[in-house]
Amino acid sequence: MADTAEILSGLAEIVEEVAGIDTAEVTAEKSFVDDLDIDSLSMVEIAVQAEDKFGVKIPDDQLAELKTVGDAVSYIEKNQ
Amino acid sequence: MTDVVVTGYGATTPLGGDAASTWDALLAGKSGVGHTTGEWVEKHDLPVKISAQLAVEPTEVLPRVQARRMDRAEQVAVVAAREAWAHAGLAVEKGEDPKVDPTRLAVIVGTGIGGVTTLLDQDDLLESDGLRKVSPLVVPMLMPNGPAALISLEIGAKGGVHSPASACATGAEAMAWAWRLLKAGEVDVVVAGGAEACIAPITVAGFVQARTLSQRNDAPQQASRPFDTGRDGFVLGEGAGVLVLERREFAEARGATVHGTLAGIGLTSDAYHITGPDPEGGGQGRAMLNAVRTAGLEPSDVGHVNCHATSTVVGDVGEANAIKKALGDHPVLTAPKASMGHLVGGAGAVEGLIALLSVRDGIIPATLNLEDKDPKVDLDVVAGEPRKMELTAAVNNSFGFGGHNASLLFTK
Numbered sequence: 001m002a003d004t005a006e007i008l009s010g011l012a013e014i015v016e017e018v019a020g021i022d023t024a025e026v027t028a029e030k031s032f033v034d035d036l037d038i039d040s041l042s043m044v045e046i047a048v049q050a051e052d053k054f055g056v057k058i059p060d061d062q063l064a065e066l067k068t069v070g071d072a073v074s075y076i077e078k079n080q
Numbered sequence: 081m082t083d084v085v086v087t088g089y090g091a092t093t094p095l096g097g098d099a100a101s102t103w104d105a106l107l108a109g110k111s112g113v114g115h116t117t118g119e120w121v122e123k124h125d126l127p128v129k130i131s132a133q134l135a136v137e138p139t140e141v142l143p144r145v146q147a148r149r150m151d152r153a154e155q156v157a158v159v160a161a162r163e164a165w166a167h168a169g170l171a172v173e174k175g176e177d178p179k180v181d182p183t184r185l186a187v188i189v190g191t192g193i194g195g196v197t198t199l200l201d202q203d204d205l206l207e208s209d210g211l212r213k214v215s216p217l218v219v220p221m222l223m224p225n226g227p228a229a230l231i232s233l234e235i236g237a238k239g240g241v242h243s244p245a246s247a248c249a250t251g252a253e254a255m256a257w258a259w260r261l262l263k264a265g266e267v268d269v270v271v272a273g274g275a276e277a278c279i280a281p282i283t284v285a286g287f288v289q290a291r292t293l294s295q296r297n298d299a300p301q302q303a304s305r306p307f308d309t310g311r312d313g314f315v316l317g318e319g320a321g322v323l324v325l326e327r328r329e330f331a332e333a334r335g336a337t338v339h340g341t342l343a344g345i346g347l348t349s350d351a352y353h354i355t356g357p358d359p360e361g362g363g364q365g366r367a368m369l370n371a372v373r374t375a376g377l378e379p380s381d382v383g384h385v386n387c388h389a390t391s392t393v394v395g396d397v398g399e400a401n402a403i404k405k406a407l408g409d410h411p412v413l414t415a416p417k418a419s420m421g422h423l424v425g426g427a428g429a430v431e432g433l434i435a436l437l438s439v440r441d442g443i444i445p446a447t448l449n450l451e452d453k454d455p456k457v458d459l460d461v462v463a464g465e466p467r468k469m470e471l472t473a474a475v476n477n478s479f480g481f482g483g484h485n486a487s488l489l490f491t492k
Contacts, residue, residue: 020146041217045217
């Protein structure tokens with residue numbers, strides 16, 4: 001079970017790999033779409049990689065609710 | 081009617097990672113053919129183990145994240161377009177005003193095959209790991225309009241994005257449609273070209289089964305030999321070529337450097353056979369004559385033909401006969417596929433660029449490997465060394481499976 005900081009850094013690595021955004025930019029308050037300019041196609045890739053990395057399931061209706069990096073970290077923490 | 085001028089060009093080919101290095105390597109008599117890298121060659125025990133792979137990997141040039149969202153055919157298209165755009169002096173910094181009204185700027189770039197390596201790789205993933213591992217980018221990576229659409233994003237073109245598909249004539253056909261759009265005054269600038277990256281097991285196997293590829297595995301650099309008696313098929317290549325074409329008035333008003341004029345075009349079809357060319361060469365001849373006629377010239381003005389000649393037994397002789405019948409026996413020929421293989425949808429674009437440079441610089445590259453000219457080819461083909469020659473007009477020919485014939489006529 002990963003703790004909050006581990007999930008955040010793990011998620012940041014995925015975002016860096018998929019979208020080329022520096023891990024330091026991937027902080028809890030950032031919106032995936034508005035701040036990090038990540039499109040819906042890249043979000044699908046990020047979700048699949050996060051599922052594998054943290055052993056969670058992120059259904060499409062949940063994915064749509066994960067607006068910020070912090071939302072995603074909380075969701076993963078609760079559901080891992 | 082306005083003239084259509086060339087103000088920029090770019091390429092990435094088996095001979096070089098840009099237009100200048102490709103042209104230099106061609107004039108220097110170098111070959112871009114070698115043994116195909118990739119485990120699949122041995123795995124499937126294919127009888128063809130050679131191809132003309134890119135001199136510079138596009139992933140070395142493009143930013144990593146941009147490259148991973150593109151099929152290889154899209155990568156080469158974007159690399160060539162970026163070079164052409166900058167070469168035309170049209171690239172601007174972020175925030176600066178564009179030098180062309182985006183609604184008066186179009187892209188016409190095609191591919192013969194499309195994103196076949198993406199299709200194969202992703203189908204493997206679906207089989208092995210299931211739906212979850214399939215990339216959400218599969219469709220935009222394999223769609224044949226992908227290269228053109230990605231270029232439109234790159235340069236902000238809002239005047240239309242078009243993707244002709246006519247197999248090995250695609251790149252030249254793109255230029256021809258650009259000429260038509262510009263002549264009609266619909267837009268001011270067109271970024272036109274062709275791209276291909278289909279060196280993959282299924283395409284090679286398909287071409288092998290159609291008996292079209294050279295099997296000279298022991299001497300790759302001698303395998304592509306258009307017009308030579310020893311020719312035994314073409315060598316599959318990969319790469320892209322892109323030209324920036326403009327209405328002359330627009331180019332002059334912005335003070336652009338003009339490298340030449342696309343003075344005429346001819347697009348015809350054979351309606352004869354799905355892969356074989358009409359042995360009478362009627363469609364090919366009409367394409368060449370249409371290019372001459374639309375340029376307002378006479379066949380006697382055409383001093384040089386950059387041939388489609390792929391190094392197949394039937395095709396090369398058919399083209400030589402069609403040239404002789406349509407234009408006469410005076411044009412001096414060359415066949416650059418001897419050096420860089422057959423770039424399929426990219427071929428007409430890169431070879432159109434070469435014909436343009438021949439007119440501009442007054443020099444025709446030699447046809448590599450032409451040691452014993454087929455006696456059925458009764459025309460002057462440059463061999464050995466490049467030939468210096470002042471040219472009024474040069475024609476580039478590209479013909480494709482499906483009976484497509486495209487001829488472009490360049491003047492200074």
